[in-house]
Amino acid sequence: METSRVGESPAVMRSERLPVGSQNTVMCLIRFALANIRRRPERFILSVLGIALAIACVTVVRTVSASFAITGQDSVTDVLDGGALWVVPAAGVHYDPDVEALVADGPAPDIDVPVGWPAIRTLSGVAEVSGQPVSLRGRDDIATGEAAVATGAAERLGLADGDRVTVGGQALQVRVRGVGESIVVPTSVAESVVGQSGWWIVSAPAGSEKRRDLAQTFAAEVGLPATPDPSVRPDPQGRGLVYDTVGGSGPLTFEQKFSALFSGKVTGSTLGLISTIGLALGFVIAVSSFLASVTERRREFGIMSSIGLADEVLYFFLVESALVFLAAYLVGITAAGIAVALVIPGIATVTAWLQGIAMTAMFLPAMAIVGALVPVHRLLQHRPVELLGAR
Template identity: 70%
Template sequence: METATSVPTRMSTTRRAPEIQTTTGNTFGCLIRFALANIRRRPERFVLSVLGIALAIACVTIVRTIASSLAITGADSVDDVVGGAQLWVVPAAGVHYDNDVRALVADGAAPVITVPAGWRAQRILSGVTTVGNTSVSVRGSSEVPSAEAVLAPDLAARLSVASGGTIDVGGRKLTAVVSGSGESLKVSTELAHALVGDNGWWTVHAPPGAEKRRGLGETFGAAVGLPSATDPSVQPDPGGTGLVYDTVGGSGPLTFEQKYSALFSGKVTSSTLGLISTVGLVLGFVIAVSSFLAAVAERKREFGIMSSIGLADEVLYFFLVESAMVFVAAYVLGVLGAGVAVALTVPGIATLTAWGQASGMVAAFLPAMAIVGALVPVHRLLQQRPVDLLGAR
């Protein structure tokens, strides 16, 4: 009787790299361990790559933070001026944002108009004065008593004055009333005229029931003899008498305040500073690709061995993981450094909200940069046969 003989089972002889072989857990954990091992072997390259990319990220974050801060400032400034009014009638000389006083200021006398029946308009005098040693925006209001000065908490803090205290404005001792928002000091119309003359603008409310109607600017402008616009980028004619801004009649999804804030941020991103930040971001990307190309050139034999035993995919995944580590470290260092730099250089307009928006925008570019930064050198590597990689010196 013949006895059955056992057929030897063929055992797999595939072996993994030492870093992968000794790692417990899933494949991603293996790749993390493998990438960290390579970073420890070449810490100087990792540090230099991170610093180079972090510097580029910091440049972009600084510019975007300033742009976002100005956008927020622009929207808040327009809202402070317009309030609930539908129309804003500015002088022929226009208005401008004064960085020193942190508010919009009129550059000329408010237009002389006759308000049509049914409309409600308020003339507001606007200019700059000095309180103590601090320049402030001053506005006249018929609603403020002659013995009082109304200022928001932020301005009160700048002037070191408390509600009920005394403040010297134009040589007059006024009682401070801390209330509202914005950065302007509100005084009586008579005192404002003594300080800034006729400079100012009008805010106009539409007749009841017509507040949301389209074409309010054109209707009011035709009645008072002034041109109108819904786009804040349109400037009044210096040779004219003024311009009516329609804050509700514009087309598109953006409000008048959002369009005005876009003008603020656009001045930064389209300036030389914005160009420098873009160049810096490109240079950071070049640094990353160059670093990985150098890493590939040094480790051809190692990756040739991995490819020859069927671990070509791991080569790609390894570079993706290592590039992600480099970019994450550079991102954290870059955005934190940018936050410190902006807080020290422009503390007057820098806000955590603006920094957060800028950091989020920069973070959106990181996955693409990390993938491309790894794929470019790995693609060149995988185009070669394993035997060619093993023969590299």
């Protein structure tokens, strides 16, 4: 047993500090935030509902935008059917929401297809089949007396393989094949209904499938302008336009560019502007709620600051704001999903809703952090003694 020598100060025995893990700290902050929420449940509910309303508005717009993007990509994929070039009429084409497909606005350009270029002229228009409007297309490769009905159109019209359907006064046997919303019939049948309206789908010559200058080569042969940009409209005074679906620059395919064009019409509309304003108002509601909480608890945070826990004040507000925004996000996206499913079930899909909530989630981290930093910054501008003296 050791003893202290004369003239030496006695040894001071210190106990080891208990290790505090980061997980324990996070749990303490969460419990602290939940305790504050239980003290003021009405403030928490009002904050969550205000932010959730804003999130619901944004999610609805993003879901509609994603639905249009998916629709745009599917519709142009259905038209191209593996082709490399799309030759549209001078009047252009448009998307008809009633038939959920792209429809030609004028006759297909009159061109002499160069030798070696596989090309199919497709008539396109809208016809009434079984009392419902439907996208009708005509092609020479469809057997006489048959109608190739896409799965989407078959479901809407209640048709099955082997049924009979009347188009242009002729009874045709149904062959359900392919995806989309169109009925493809022999050219002569379609011509009696939609006239000469349509387009050309051109494939690459054998051995040239990987060439990037197909559009320029073909356009020079037939005397038409070419572009890889689907936002470019054909000249009404011209003969038509060649869309390059395989060339062009950039990482996006022609279908993706076309879908982005559809999506941009929604986000850039008045509806998109309203959703942005709603999101800003939700952020203002959150900051106002946290500022009120800071004002109400100045003395409490003054005590924490005076004993060296100023950083914990910041962490506390970060955790509390995260809980508020998480609850608001869950309520908002659920409300948005229900609203879209009830109001516009025709274009709403689970995939579009998932894309919409993913895009909305990107705003939350920044909003939660800034929503906590603004009131905390205002709080830390005061010395602890000033906070302790607050009434």
